[in-house]
Amino acid sequence: MKIVVSFKVVPDDQDIQIAGDGSLDYSKAHQVVSSYDLNAIEAAAQLAASNDASLVGMSVGKAAIDDSKLKKNVLARGVDELFMTADDACADMDAYSTASALASLLTKIDSYDLIICGDGSADNYAQQVDVQLAAKLDLPVVSSVTRLSVENGVLKAERTLEDVVEVVRVALPAVVSVTPDAALPRIPGMKDIVSAGKKPSDVSAAVAAYTSGIEVLDCRAPKQAERRGEIIDLSEDGAVARFAAAIKAAQ
Amino acid sequence: MKALVIIKGREAAAKLCSAARKNADEVVLVVIGDTPLPGAVADKTLHIALPTGSVYDDAADTIKAIYDAETPDFVYLEATRSLKVITGKLAAHANTSAIVDVLELADDVASNRYFGGIGQRSLKATGAKIYTISVSDLPDGAASGTDLVEEASWVAPEKPLELVETRPIEKSGTDLFKAETVISVGRGFAEEAQLELAYALRDKLGAGLGCTRPLTEGVDWLPRDIYIGVTGLQLAPTTYIAIGISGQMQHMVGCNRATTLLAINKDKNAPIFKQCDVGLIGDIKEVLPALIEAL
Numbered sequence: 365m366k367i368v369v370s371f372k373v374v375p376d377d378q379d380i381q382i383a384g385d386g387s388l389d390y391s392k393a394h395q396v397v398s399s400y401d402l403n404a405i406e407a408a409a410q411l412a413a414s415n416d417a418s419l420v421g422m423s424v425g426k427a428a429i430d431d432s433k434l435k436k437n438v439l440a441r442g443v444d445e446l447f448m449t450a451d452d453a454c455a456d457m458d459a460y461s462t463a464s465a466l467a468s469l470l471t472k473i474d475s476y477d478l479i480i481c482g483d484g485s486a487d488n489y490a491q492q493v494d495v496q497l498a499a500k501l502d503l504p505v506v507s508s509v510t511r512l513s514v515e516n517g518v519l520k521a522e523r524t525l526e527d528v529v530e531v532v533r534v535a536l537p538a539v540v541s542v543t544p545d546a547a548l549p550r551i552p553g554m555k556d557i558v559s560a561g562k563k564p565s566d567v568s569a570a571v572a573a574y575t576s577g578i579e580v581l582d583c584r585a586p587k588q589a590e591r592r593g594e595i596i597d598l599s600e601d602g603a604v605a606r607f608a609a610a611i612k613a614a615q
Numbered sequence: 616m617k618a619l620v621i622i623k624g625r626e627a628a629a630k631l632c633s634a635a636r637k638n639a640d641e642v643v644l645v646v647i648g649d650t651p652l653p654g655a656v657a658d659k660t661l662h663i664a665l666p667t668g669s670v671y672d673d674a675a676d677t678i679k680a681i682y683d684a685e686t687p688d689f690v691y692l693e694a695t696r697s698l699k700v701i702t703g704k705l706a707a708h709a710n711t712s713a714i715v716d717v718l719e720l721a722d723d724v725a726s727n728r729y730f731g732g733i734g735q736r737s738l739k740a741t742g743a744k745i746y747t748i749s750v751s752d753l754p755d756g757a758a759s760g761t762d763l764v765e766e767a768s769w770v771a772p773e774k775p776l777e778l779v780e781t782r783p784i785e786k787s788g789t790d791l792f793k794a795e796t797v798i799s800v801g802r803g804f805a806e807e808a809q810l811e812l813a814y815a816l817r818d819k820l821g822a823g824l825g826c827t828r829p830l831t832e833g834v835d836w837l838p839r840d841i842y843i844g845v846t847g848l849q850l851a852p853t854t855y856i857a858i859g860i861s862g863q864m865q866h867m868v869g870c871n872r873a874t875t876l877l878a879i880n881k882d883k884n885a886p887i888f889k890q891c892d893v894g895l896i897g898d899i900k901e902v903l904p905a906l907i908e909a910l
């Protein structure tokens with residue numbers, strides 16, 4: 365069995381600065397794997413391990429996603445091999461174009477049984493690429509999966525929706541997206557990182573031009589409420605009493 | 616202009632239909648499965664009966680057929696997990712992408728959150744206009760329409776999911792929207808037993824208890840329906856006390872409309888200290904017992 369896990373590379377949101385005009389400044393932010401895609405990679409690695417399957421990672425994005433540290437980080441998480449389309453033609457794509465680009469990348473992977481996506485990316489959290497990819501490939505899709513297993517070519521998945529948990533079954537191949545509940549990301553050890561450097565990765569340019577069906581007119585940080593910013597240190601005299609008084613005054 | 620509105624819950628019907636009515640003279644509502652049919656909120660309601668053993672998502676092919684037959688100028692879908700699957704399938708069918716979780720929409724310009732609320736974007740669909748909107752982002756609206764209901768004929772998907780079992784999720788029963796004071800706990804709580812301190816503070820203050828998303832996922836310390844943030848509850852209490860919470864925007868979006876925001880964190884550089892009215896730098900283990908005592 366072969367499992368493919370799809371992940372998005374995004375600027376680390378903890379290092380996004382707000383410029384004077386309210387626009388977002390990414391210049392200090394490193395490229396990282398979008399946080400819930402780390403959960404997807406872990407869920408995929410665990411499923412691969414328990415089914416003796418191989419695990420391929422794939423991503424499409426701008427040229428800068430071809431980053432050796434980032435690739436090692438992914439390959440150190442139980443991923444055997446990596447395929448990427450890294451091209452500025454693939455920057456800021458919408459879900460429809462992302463699905464097209466992923467589908468072309470998949471043609472390099474001769475066969476696969478299951479494609480696993482994350483719950484939603486840190487930037488858009490649109491929860492659409494899994495569905496659009498399945499539509500493009502004409503495969504069934506199961507979203508919001510919190511637990512999954514495969515038996516005799518059939519996927520059994522538990523999906524956690526707003527009010528109910530659904531247990532569903534579908535024959536492979538299929539696309540699923542898993543929520544962070546499915547698995548907590550491992551912390552790769554030194555050995556994993558060293559061996560990751562020896563694993564194959566295939567990075568290439570885009571094979572097509574992509575247009576977005578969504579035009580971005582503006583992006584700005586919303587105004588935050590003014591806050592007093594009175595900070596008390598526990599070591600100060602009467603710190604707790606002052607904090608307690610602040611709570612009472614607020615109530 | 617003609618609008619197609621697709622909902623899952625009954626509350627959404629009136630809200631989405633009245634929002635749609637602002638931009639459309641004809642509103643067609645689609646209701647799937649055994650959701651009770653709302654009163655007269657649209658000019659026509661199409662009901663899709665779900666065959667036994669089918670999931671909501673598998674109504675997508677029927678909805679694609681409705682879309683082709685009705686040729687609406689825009690589509691609103693309620694932002695739920697199942698309808699987001701239908702959204703994606705419908706958008707793929709229309710060779711485009713949907714604009715999701717819309718906060719505001721005027722003159723075809725939609726805004727939604729970017730990076731969990733760090734930014735807000737203004738977006739415009741260049742192709743088919745398909746939007747998802749969360750019920751909690753819409754005001755109550757008086758929808759108008761007729762009682763006309765038509766049964767849609769089921770278009771069977773080629774590769775359906777087989778529904779094996781459905782279990783209701785037990786809700787915590789707390790309504791944090793009603794609480795004037797909310798205390799909220801984060802990963803600063805090192806183990807489940809330590810939550811006892813938070814429960815004691817909650818009881819002392821007569822407060823509601825919420826948490827960050829990580830405390831409901833992977834670990835099952837607290838029920839999912841009390842987590843606060845961009846993908847959870849968005850509250851505006853009088854007093855919000857964040858305990859052991861770093862202050863990532865994804866969480867702060869759910870509490871930054873509080874009148875007074877207080878924080879307890881052992882790291883003086885935690886981002887939450889830049890976003891609070893009063894902060895206390897200290898360890899939960901020391902602070903909470905002393906605070907309960909002092910209140």
Ligand SMILES: Cc1cc2nc3c(=O)[nH]c(=O)nc-3n(C[C@H](O)[C@H](O)[C@H](O)COP(=O)(O)OP(=O)(O)OC[C@H]3O[C@@H](n4cnc5c(N)ncnc54)[C@H](O)[C@@H]3O)c2cc1C
Nearest residue numbers: 801802803827828844845846859860861866881882898899
């Ligand atoms: C797409 C997406 C959507 C998300 N949606 C949400 C959402 O809706 N809601 C949400 O909450 N999160 C959401 N998140 C996660 C969010 O980004 C943060 O990871 C999360 O809010 C952090 O939770 P935390 O503050 O509890 O944990 P951490 O960030 O780990 O912070 C723990 C804090 O506790 C402090 N601490 C540790 N020990 C102690 C101690 N003994 N005493 C006092 N302080 C201590 C630390 O200094 C630290 O600041 C989302 C993430 C993504 C990618």
